[in-house]
Amino acid sequence: MAAPAFTITFLGTGSGVPSLERNLAAVAVQRQGELFLFDCGEAAQIQYRRAGLGFAPLSAIAISHMHGDHVTGLMGLLMSLQMADRAEPLDLFGPPGLGEYVRGCKRALQTQFGYRLNLREEGGLCLLRETATYSLHAAPLDHRVFCLGFRLEERPRPGRFDLTTARARGVPPGPLYGCLQRGETVTLADGTLVHASEVLGPPRPGAVLAYCTDTRPCDAAVQLARGADLLIYEGTFDATMTHEAHRKGHSTVADAAQVAAEAGVRQLVITHLSPRYQDVNPLLAQARAIFPNTRIARDLMRVEIHHREE
Template identity: 50%
Template sequence: MTGRHAARHARVTFLGTSSGAPTLTRGLPSLVLRRGPELLLFDCGEGTQLQFRKAGLRPGRLSRVFISHLHGDHVLGLPGFLMSLQLGGRATPLEIHGPPGIAALIQAVLRLVEAHIGYELRIFEHGAAETVARGDGYEIECRPLDHRAFCLGYALIEAPVPGTLDVARARALGVPDGPLMGRLKRGEAVTLSSGTIVVPAQVVAPARRGLRVAYCTDTRPSDEAVVLARDADLLIHEATFAHDRAEDAHAKGHCTAHEAAEIAVRAGARQLALTHISPRYRDPAPLLSDAQALFPNTVIAADLMALEVSA
């Protein structure tokens, strides 16, 4: 994580927001996080590639895919998407991150349908909490959640943005233009020809925090989700059921909207987006009410809805 291009801004586009099965208004789980020109795909249920195009996203800018777990509603859109990328002439490598078994699943399906993928697939399996990928100014961290199947939550974490150098203040302290200015901006103390030592805190503003976005589905209430969402600018969390069905939710490895709000409060998140909505809820208003009673800055995600997120 170099921090050279900490964007401090991203756009999250929800491609599918249902759970288990699609409805006429909600597709299977998938979303894209756009940071600068780069697109990151989180989960890939059936229909993802069509939604990708409806959202006006450019497949050539997709660099990494992150799969939460191997239940069909989160992964069965991936083989077809990979084949379409091949048909579109993709030549650059594509990273795919997911739980143990993701490589075997992809390879088996592509083999059985006799698909030829000419670009490089770089598949990484993760079985524990770790940093799974690093980009220009950010890293992606994963942690195991609490579902019926082994499931990973993810967080995009940007590097802090270095503070600006107060050139006028530095000159007033006797720092000449040139290399010493650069050293101060890099966080190094400098010694002037007079013997005076100038430290960065005297002339450089404090670093600004980078962006943080957490993605947690599928899961029961989980302490690991709290860790991923700590001080997040946006927490995207499953809310399969309303709180009156908490027992059913837990038996199936899921959360209620109220419990997602509890995670947001515990984590100190700034905004909560609820997704993975059970098809039983044609009107998700009860879920939104459950969550907003505890965490007012909550929205219910809808297919093709985009959220602008800033640090």
Template identity: 45%
Template structure:
């Protein structure tokens, strides 16, 4: 399972229906948090995300993207957390985040090291990596790309049985790429029964950014691009001046990168209650566009699954 839950979809300040940025990403039982705006811990409780995080990834040091960190860490500590929690951020952001982490003078009940990343560096996990990439904002900022390892090809069960391979452990060994020997002395190779490797999934989260070639490159043929869309096209000049994107600009990135799906977030308060203009502008360029709302979850499925990702 690869599921995103949008905890905050507003830009700069909260509105009645939208909190400031935070996105929970759950993969195979492991949960990550991307950005942590003010009040994120309450959004996590409200939408059933839970606090069993292993890593928090901050895109940049504008207050709407990280001020919730102090409250979230205190909440976890008061609940008795003991497991370490890693905090990742762009190069140069470490000092400010350590100050925020230690705010209030209460010692946390767990370790929470802050580590800095340069664009191109990756945090490695079991079967995936989270890659930092450069974005184009008004201060040092990075986005994050979750890129899964390729999966083994499909295993042909019928062909295996026809060759006399008994069901059980030998199936697993062949699928893992090992040759096996049968009781009659025949040697069966994986290439006889296993198809070519299949791609893993790729998910892109931009944080705040103008449309940029770097985003297009990292997002190429991604399963899902989560791109900020602070303004409509009639505010394109203001978007450029403030280091943000319009909905149409995000759609052009998605089209050029040939992604499977685009989700817009980071909506200005002026559109928060009536975001129709944003989605219309984006879909005119890239029809496979959706607009996130607080509490909305979306599952990212494998490209070779029977159907595409489903939202709930």
């Protein structure tokens, strides 16, 4: 089987206070040698090591909001990167207030970073990063404090290379195949032009992942998750506690399933569980009654997302 598009490792899956079973919010996403960290709750760096993830590929940290269970692991991690002599710049995305938090900690702890920390606060819908192969967007969710949800989206991949057509058009095996596969037009020895579109099938969809926590069910979450291969969404409460959940700016597992269904995602993983739940099987059943392809995250759980049509 081809390599996964994304490998997701749930570092912490609890909410509020850490328990022996669940650390606080943090999810690592690996993609083609790059690693993105979504939220950085207490002990995220310990879980990061436990999961066997190296620091070198860490390319960006995205913080959803300034609640302790999502951010108190950040300073420790940034300081460990310094101790590890990191030289590469690191992007740090998050809501307004994140910069003040990091600067305040640095001041109080009299610490400096030898690597460049590109800190970017965002107060609304925005594009955080765009490369030739993917984009990372953020949009405000509906929580008690300002909170961002994220969407990591690959660009469509080139269509399948049609070897028979390439041969028939007289393209010699070798480097020209690679040029065509990258979408370029090539010139043959006799001057004939061969366009990539002649030998490539239709573009294939890239993989999409959405991360939405903490939030009440809201349209922004549905938009972020639209058509995603994987939605990571909070389910702080069981389905009987809708009023309590919404009053506190959270979702129930039924809300999570409803958002997944409305957004037409392929798979839902529920995280950010309240420490009150020892046995999550009833919560899983409640969610699956609405959206069958649901899992409940546990610490260090790994999920691989593969490209469609492979």
